Amino acid sequence: MVDCNNFYVSCERVFNPALKRKPVIVLSNNDGCVIARSQEVKKLGIKMGVPWFKVKSFAKYHKIIVFSSNYTLYADMSNRVMNIISEFGPNQEVYSIDECFLDLTRFKRLDLTDYGQHIRLMINKLVGLPVCVGIGASKTLAKIANYLAKKRPVLNGVCDLNSIKPDTLDSLFSTIEVREVWGVGRRIEKKLIKLGINNVLDLRQSSPRMLRKQFSIVMERIVRELNGEFCIPLEETPPPKEQLVCSRGFGKAVSSLSELSEAVSTYATRVAEKLRYQRSLATMIYVFIQTNSFKKEDQQYNSGRLIHLTKPTNDSRKLISAALVGLKSIYKTGFFYKKAGVLINDILPISSYQKGLFDDIESQKNSESLMKAMDGINNKMGSGTIKFIGEGLEKNWGAKAEKKTQCYTTNIDEIPVAYCI
Numbered sequence: 001m002v003d004c005n006n007f008y009v010s011c012e013r014v015f016n017p018a019l020k021r022k023p024v025i026v027l028s029n030n031d032g033c034v035i036a037r038s039q040e041v042k043k044l045g046i047k048m049g050v051p052w053f054k055v056k057s058f059a060k061y062h063k064i065i066v067f068s069s070n071y072t073l074y075a076d077m078s079n080r081v082m083n084i085i086s087e088f089g090p091n092q093e094v095y096s097i098d099e100c101f102l103d104l105t106r107f108k109r110l111d112l113t114d115y116g117q118h119i120r121l122m123i124n125k126l127v128g129l130p131v132c133v134g135i136g137a138s139k140t141l142a143k144i145a146n147y148l149a150k151k152r153p154v155l156n157g158v159c160d161l162n163s164i165k166p167d168t169l170d171s172l173f174s175t176i177e178v179r180e181v182w183g184v185g186r187r188i189e190k191k192l193i194k195l196g197i198n199n200v201l202d203l204r205q206s207s208p209r210m211l212r213k214q215f216s217i218v219m220e221r222i223v224r225e226l227n228g229e230f231c232i233p234l235e236e237t238p239p240p241k242e243q244l245v246c247s248r249g250f251g252k253a254v255s256s257l258s259e260l261s262e263a264v265s266t267y268a269t270r271v272a273e274k275l276r277y278q279r280s281l282a283t284m285i286y287v288f289i290q291t292n293s294f295k296k297e298d299q300q301y302n303s304g305r306l307i308h309l310t311k312p313t314n315d316s317r318k319l320i321s322a323a324l325v326g327l328k329s330i331y332k333t334g335f336f337y338k339k340a341g342v343l344i345n346d347i348l349p350i351s352s353y354q355k356g357l358f359d360d361i362e363s364q365k366n367s368e369s370l371m372k373a374m375d376g377i378n379n380k381m382g383s384g385t386i387k388f389i390g391e392g393l394e395k396n397w398g399a400k401a402e403k404k405t406q407c408y409t410t411n412i413d414e415i416p417v418a419y420c421i
Contacts, residue, residue: 001142002085002119004078005130005150007098008036011077012067014128015408015416023064027052030249030399031068068404072383076409080127088119093234099146101139101234116158135160139232140225143182144200148172173201183222188215200226240278240349246270247341251400253292254337260289261324262392267342268323269391272316273378275344276371281312281353283346285319287326292338303330311359312348315367316374320390382410 004010008026013019023044026036034050044062046055052066059066078097086092091103107115116133123131134146141161149159161169178199179189195214197203204226212220221231246267254260264287275282288304305326313319323342355361377386406414 001095001099001101001134001139001146002123002131003134003146003150004081004098005132006036006038007078007129008069008074009038010129011070011074012405014077015405019065023062025059025064025066027066027068027403029069030251031402032249035069066403068401070401070405070407072407072410073405076407077127077129080409081123081129081131084123084126085119088115091234091236093236094238101142103234104135112160113158113163116160117156120157131157133158135162137162137228138225138230139234140182140222141228144173144176144180144226147176147180170201173204174199176200178203181222181226183218188219191215240280240347241274242347243343243345244271244274244347245341245343246274247288247339247343248399249339250337250397252397254397255333255335257328257331257333259392259397260327260331260337260340261390262395263340263397264323264327264342265320265388265390266392266395267340268319269316269388271342271344272314272319272371273375275314275347276375279350281314281348281350282309282319282344283312283348284308284344285322285326286343286345287323287330287341288343289327289330289337289340291335295336295338298336299334301332301335303332305330312353313367314350315371316388317367320388324390 009019009024012024012026021040022038023040024038025034025041025046027033028035031052033052034046034048034055037046037048041064044058044064046058046064058064074097081098082092082094082100085100085102089102089104090106093101095101104112104115112135116135119133120131123129132146132149134142134144134149135158136142136145145159145161149155149157152159164172176199178184178192178197179186181200181203184192184203191214192198192203195206197206203223206223208220208223211223224231248263248267250263254263268285268287271282271285284306286304286306288302290302291298291300293300307322307326309318309322319342327340355364374386378384406416408414408416
């Protein structure tokens with residue numbers, strides 16, 4: 001497994017080297033919560049996910065540098081990293097924006113620690129991002145190895161569990177809390193501790209069948225993977241998502257139907273794009289709105305509406321129309337809305353949809369051509385280059401991003417300038 005270190009913070013540092021060795025925080029959408037921290041910030045004790053307003057004074061006192069999230073930049077940097085990593089192995093699974101699995105079974109004759117160091121060197125040289133590499137006989141072991149590579153400086157960013165003697169490995173595993181195992185959440189951790197399973201070694205030495213009875217087949221696979229069995233295959237092509245959501249908090253409270261309509265139209269457009277990307281169709285769409293529950297002095301109102309579509313579609317226009325029907329049915333005047341969203345969870349693959357005898361084939365072809373043209377232009381020129389007028393032009397309701405940096409790699413007007421001395 002290759003995992004970028006403090007990914008969002010590291011992306012900001014690539015284009016601003018003065019940030020190195022300084023405490024840096026990146027905030028979530030709407031500048032709401034802390035979603036990335038430099039090592040310096042971690043040492044100060046700020047936790048992941050803490051609301052920004054709770055630590056704002058603390059951050060100011062400690063001169064912590066703060067940025068709004070810049071997902072356009074992070075996504076582009078991620079694509080660059082993943083493309084580089086793909087050159088080092090025949091099979092790759094992009095697991096998240098900052099981590100991926102790589103199949104190294106063909107390279108067993110190589111010194112895999114050296115190979116991992118070469119991967120780190122090339123990513124740092126070509127993109128400027130620091131990464132750690134964890135190598136193991138299974139995906140679960142590779143995740144554990146990556147954890148050790150990050151936590152133990154003596155490993156210099158690469159840990160190959162295959163090169164460690166069994167007794168030493170047991171000793172290492174006994175120091176790692178069971179919650180660090182991939183797939184073990186807080187709820188499962190509590191149950192495991194009640195069974196006397198406190199660390200990775202305890203879990204590794206447990207009976208897979210017993211844990212399957214206590215939990216599920218997933219836990220059995222985890223135990224087998226910890227013992228070197230390859231139970232969870234690489235997913236080179238991620239499976240289509242069974243649920244798609246686009247939801248945002250507003251930068252300011254919204255009370256008018258027109259502004260809510262702009263937001264809902266924008267969110268419906270985003271989920272439609274995701275549907276087309278994974279070649280799927282929606283059969284229903286759910287729209288919801290809610291006020292700010294933290295503002296006790298305001299009147300509270302939360303509501304949602306499910307709209308069933310007459311025919312499965314991924315046409316942005318049809319999804320926008322359906323979402324607006326839902327919005328109008330739940331909207332009430334006199335409230336200050338803080339958030340809206342659109343959700344789709346009854347999704348069909350395009351390949352499984354059987355056209356009806358009376359379907360307007362010509363209209364469907366025109367729809368597909370239009371959506372394909374829009375997606376092509378927006379992919380090439382930038383998201384939102386072409387959009388529906390219903391999405392709004394000013395978007396005064398948009399999320400806060402007061403400390404957002406430039407899109408250095410995707411916007412020609414924001415490319416950093418280099419000066420020669």
